[in-house]
Amino acid sequence: MRWLTWGAKKSTTNMMPGAAKQAAAPRRPLAYEAMIENAQAAKPLFLVLSGCQHKMIAGFLETLTLGKANHYFLSIEKVNAFDKGGWKAYQEELDKADYIYTQKKKVADFLLSQHRYKDKVYYFPVISCAYFHPDIAYIQHSGKKQVGPLGDYHSILVTAAYFAGLSQQQALMAFKPEIYNALGFEEKKQRERAAFINRFKKEGVDLSSCVARWDKDGQWMRTVNHPVRYVIYEIVYQVLQRDEVPIANHSPSVVDWVEDDLARSAEWPLYPLNGNNDFLIFKSPYSFLDKGIYFNLKKFVEYSFASLDGVDRENINVMGCDIEKAINVLYTLK
Incomplete structure (x- = not known):
C-alpha cells in the first residue's frame, strides 16, 4: 500500500523540471515538418x-x-x-x-x-447588397468619414430624425412600415437585389439561382457589404x-x-414588417475585453444621437439617399 502511495506521489511531484511542459506540448506526427513544408509550397x-x-x-x-x-x-x-x-x-x-x-x-x-x-x-465585384438593410447609409462630415455606434454604418432614419429636431423617443416612432414606405425602402430593396445580380452577371458570374436559394435561408447579408x-x-x-x-x-x-x-464585426438587424421592434438587436464592430457590444433599438438611437452631436447639417453628405426628403418625412412625427 505504501508502494502505491509512493508511486502516485512520484508521478505528480517528483517529475524532472520541464517534464510538465513536455507533457503539455501538442502531439505531432513524425511527418509534421514534411506536412508544413508541403503546405508552404502548395x-x-x-x-x-x-x-x-x-x-x-x-x-x-x-x-x-x-x-x-x-x-x-x-x-x-x-x-x-x-x-x-x-x-x-x-x-x-x-x-x-x-x-x-x-x-x-x-x-x-x-x-x-x-x-x-x-x-x-x-x-469580380465587391459582394454588396442593401436588400436587407435599406436604412443603412455612409456619412461624410466635412469630407471625412463619420463614425457611429456601428462604425461606418449609419441609419438614414435616425440621422434624419436628428436633423429634423426630433427627440430620441420621437425617433423611435420612425421605425414603422408607414415611414419605410414613405421613403421608398421597398423599391430600394428590389433595385438593390437586381443590381447585385446584374453586377456579377456582367463579370460572367450568374448568381440568380444562388440568390433564390439563399433567400430560403433568410437573411444572408449582415450589413450592406458583410x-x-x-x-x-x-x-x-x-x-x-x-x-x-x-x-x-x-x-x-x-x-x-x-x-x-x-x-466579429457589425451586424444590422432585419426590420420586422409588423413594426414590433422589441427584439431588434444591433451588433457593434467594437468590443470590450474581447467581448462583443450589443444593444437594442432604444440604445442604438441614443448612441447615434450622441455620435451626431456637433455635426452640422450643411457639411454632411449622407451617401445613397435623399436625406432632405427623409428629414421632411420625419418632420411629421414631431
Whole structure:
C-alpha cells in the first residue's frame, strides 16, 4: 500500500523540471515538418487585393483548390495610389502569383494594362447588397468619414430624425412600415437585389439561382457589404469555375474550414414588417475585453444621437439617399 502511495506521489511531484511542459506540448506526427513544408509550397499561388472580404476570399481560394493565398486589405487611399506607384509595394508577390484576384476595379484595370500581369489578373465585384438593410447609409462630415455606434454604418432614419429636431423617443416612432414606405425602402430593396445580380452577371458570374436559394435561408447579408460565410464560399466557387481554375476539394464541410472573421464585426438587424421592434438587436464592430457590444433599438438611437452631436447639417453628405426628403418625412412625427 505504501508502494502505491509512493508511486502516485512520484508521478505528480517528483517529475524532472520541464517534464510538465513536455507533457503539455501538442502531439505531432513524425511527418509534421514534411506536412508544413508541403503546405508552404502548395500550388496554385493566389494573391488577393481587396477590401474587408479579402481574408475569407483567400481562405476559400486555398481550401477549394488546395493551393495557397496571400491577401491584403486595400483602403480607398491605397486603391487611389495603386496606379501611381502604390502597386510596387506588392510587386514581389504580384510577380510570384499564379492568379491575382481583386474586387477593386481600378486595381484590376491597372494590372490588366501591364503586360507582365494581364494574363493572371481576375476581377469580380465587391459582394454588396442593401436588400436587407435599406436604412443603412455612409456619412461624410466635412469630407471625412463619420463614425457611429456601428462604425461606418449609419441609419438614414435616425440621422434624419436628428436633423429634423426630433427627440430620441420621437425617433423611435420612425421605425414603422408607414415611414419605410414613405421613403421608398421597398423599391430600394428590389433595385438593390437586381443590381447585385446584374453586377456579377456582367463579370460572367450568374448568381440568380444562388440568390433564390439563399433567400430560403433568410437573411444572408449582415450589413450592406458583410455577407454570411456561405455566400462568400459560393461566389468564390462560381468565380473559380468561370476562370477555369480546377477545384480539388469537394468536402461537404469545406464551408466551415474558413474562419468567419466578418462575424466579429457589425451586424444590422432585419426590420420586422409588423413594426414590433422589441427584439431588434444591433451588433457593434467594437468590443470590450474581447467581448462583443450589443444593444437594442432604444440604445442604438441614443448612441447615434450622441455620435451626431456637433455635426452640422450643411457639411454632411449622407451617401445613397435623399436625406432632405427623409428629414421632411420625419418632420411629421414631431
